[in-house]
Structure formats: C-alpha cells, structure tokens
Amino acid sequence: MKKTLLYFPLVTLLLASCVSQKKFTELQALQDTTKDLLNSTTVKLNTCDEEKAAALASVASLQEQIRFLKENNSDLIDNLGNLTTLSQKGAENLEKSLESLKEKDSRITSLRDAVTKKDSVTLALVTSLKGALGNLTDGDIEINVEKGVVFISISDKLLFNSGSSTVSKKAKEVLGKVAKVVLDKPELEFMVEGHTDNVPISNDCVVDNWDLSVKRATSVVRVLEKDFGVPPQRMTAAGRSSYVPLLENDSPSNRAKNRRTRIVVLPKLDQFYDLISKGMEAAQ
Known part of the structure; x- marks a missing residue:
C-alpha cells in the first residue's frame, strides 16, 4: 500500500x-x-483493534473457563471409563458441564456480533457524513474516529464571528447537512462541545472563555433543534473553554485551530447494551 x-x-x-x-x-x-x-x-x-479490545478481553476470560471445563470433563470421562456403569449423578453433572460450554460459546458469539454491528454503524456514519460535507475543505471541517466514537470538528471561522456566539448563515448550511445525517439515524445521540483558545475575553455579553464556549455550544444546539428539527433529548451542550487544545496556543495559526466546535456522535449506550443483553438471553 x-x-x-x-x-x-x-x-x-x-x-x-x-x-x-x-x-x-x-x-x-x-x-x-x-x-x-x-x-x-x-x-x-485503525479503529477495529481498539473497538474489539474490550470485547476480546471478555472473550479470553470466557475461553479460559471453557478450557478449564473441558479439562475437567476429560478427566471425568477418563475416570468413569473404568466403570461398567455410568452413575446417574455423574451423567447429570457431565450434561450440565456440556450445557455450560454451549452457553459460554453462545455468549462469545453474541459479544462478537454486537461489536461487529457497532463497527458497521460507525463506518456507515462516517461515510454518510463525508458524502454530505464533501464540498468543504479540511480547514473548515474534519471528521475523525477515535475509540469507536465519531468526531466532527468545525472551525471557529466557519461558525461564528470573533468573540460572538451567534451562528452565521454559512454555518447553518453546514449544520443542516449534519442534521440530515443525524435525523436519518435515530439510534444515535451526540454532544456539542465548544472550544476556545487561551486568550482571555470579557465584554458585555461574555464573562470569560468558559462562558463563550458554553454559549457557542448551546447556540449550535438551538439551531439544530429549531431550524432542522433535531429532537433536543438526543443532544447535549458542553463548554470546554481552552482546556482541551489541539495544539499549543503559541501562535495565531495554532490558536485558530483550537477555536472550534466539536460534535461528538455515539450510539445510544442503552441500545448497545440491550443488543448484548438480547444476545445473552438468546444464548440461554
């Protein structure tokens, strides 16, 4: 390659x-x-390894238990092989052990299926977002996947005027495209994060960078709700001020990159756990 x-x-x-x-x-x-x-x-x-690591850890534990049970079963069969008649109690214990093995194998399969489905949803979401936002330059918007979570980072210059929390007309066009993708996937929730540089700010409308980052996040949430019909219960607004920078705030260009709004998209955790639980129930 x-x-x-x-x-x-x-x-x-x-x-x-x-x-x-x-x-x-x-x-x-x-x-x-x-x-x-x-x-x-x-x-x-790049994301599959990290996504599957947690599930594979559980798989390894279950496989170790399976190995232990298989060894016990083997010993039991060897011991009983010298007997002319297999006792009823021994037969029942052996049957229970075999059923336990089948159950654990089914659980492993269910965990793998759940992780695979989550990977598929994440990849489909990234593809949809890139298709909807493909006409924008990388300097204005970036889409990344980290540990199974999709991040949409929109530059400050695209969304707001300097020191303002009012969403620009051009930004509403971009947010409308994001809203369309999100509305087509009701199984997703997301959080809007406001980020600033470390230059202090204070005026009649804004107290400090904390205040500015929160107001910008809530402004984006309001536009998504009022202009594009995104259900408010699927959104969270958060301000991160200047404390999660992408780069050191040691130059104008770096500070410009740190001034951004990030949309964090993730599957509803309760639905993901329900998927695993249903798989476990089916295995019983």
Whole structure:
C-alpha cells in the first residue's frame, strides 16, 4: 500500500505531460476518489483493534473457563471409563458441564456480533457524513474516529464571528447537512462541545472563555433543534473553554485551530447494551 502511494505523484506527472487537460482532470478525480476510499479503509482498520479490545478481553476470560471445563470433563470421562456403569449423578453433572460450554460459546458469539454491528454503524456514519460535507475543505471541517466514537470538528471561522456566539448563515448550511445525517439515524445521540483558545475575553455579553464556549455550544444546539428539527433529548451542550487544545496556543495559526466546535456522535449506550443483553438471553 505504501509503494502504491509513492507512485501517485509520478503517475500524476506522467499523465499531466501525455494527456489532454480534460483527461488529466478525470484521472485526477479518479485518484482523489481512490485516496478517499483508502482513507476510509484506514479509519476502519485503525479503529477495529481498539473497538474489539474490550470485547476480546471478555472473550479470553470466557475461553479460559471453557478450557478449564473441558479439562475437567476429560478427566471425568477418563475416570468413569473404568466403570461398567455410568452413575446417574455423574451423567447429570457431565450434561450440565456440556450445557455450560454451549452457553459460554453462545455468549462469545453474541459479544462478537454486537461489536461487529457497532463497527458497521460507525463506518456507515462516517461515510454518510463525508458524502454530505464533501464540498468543504479540511480547514473548515474534519471528521475523525477515535475509540469507536465519531468526531466532527468545525472551525471557529466557519461558525461564528470573533468573540460572538451567534451562528452565521454559512454555518447553518453546514449544520443542516449534519442534521440530515443525524435525523436519518435515530439510534444515535451526540454532544456539542465548544472550544476556545487561551486568550482571555470579557465584554458585555461574555464573562470569560468558559462562558463563550458554553454559549457557542448551546447556540449550535438551538439551531439544530429549531431550524432542522433535531429532537433536543438526543443532544447535549458542553463548554470546554481552552482546556482541551489541539495544539499549543503559541501562535495565531495554532490558536485558530483550537477555536472550534466539536460534535461528538455515539450510539445510544442503552441500545448497545440491550443488543448484548438480547444476545445473552438468546444464548440461554
């Protein structure tokens, strides 16, 4: 894969010199599409390991119990093999052990299925968001996946004027696209986080950066609810002030990146646990 990436610039130069501008543009578009598919696949690979780690830990514990039970069963069968008649009590114990093995195997399968379904929902969400917001530059909006959670980070310059918590008209267009994706997935909840740089602020409308970050988060939530019909019970507004920066606040460009609004999208935890519980019940 790395070698393929290294060939892209060379191929681009050769195409630029040998084909028409129209053909070159088409090939460039194809290259961009291929890169986007590669990035999506990379996101999937990077998140699966962390997503499955917790479930696999439980799987390992259950498999150890299975191994122990199998060893006990083997010893029991060896001992009983020397007897001419298997006692009723021994037969019942053996049957219970075998049923316990089947139950634990079913639980392992249910856990794996639940994690796989969650991975699929996350990948589908990322794909939908990138499709809806594809016309925006990376400097304005970024979509990332960390530990199974989807993060949409929108730049300060796109959403608000300096020191203001009023959502701009251009920002409402972006929020409308996000709302459309969210409304199509009622199984999701999300939190809107306001982030600032570390430059102190105080005026007639804002007390400090804490106040500004909270007001910006609630402004976004209100727009999503009133303008686009997102149910308020699915949203949480939070202010993080300047205390979770992306970069050090040591330059204007870094401070600009730290001034952002982040939408944290995640499956409803109660539904995810219900999925696991139903799998456990089915295994019994």
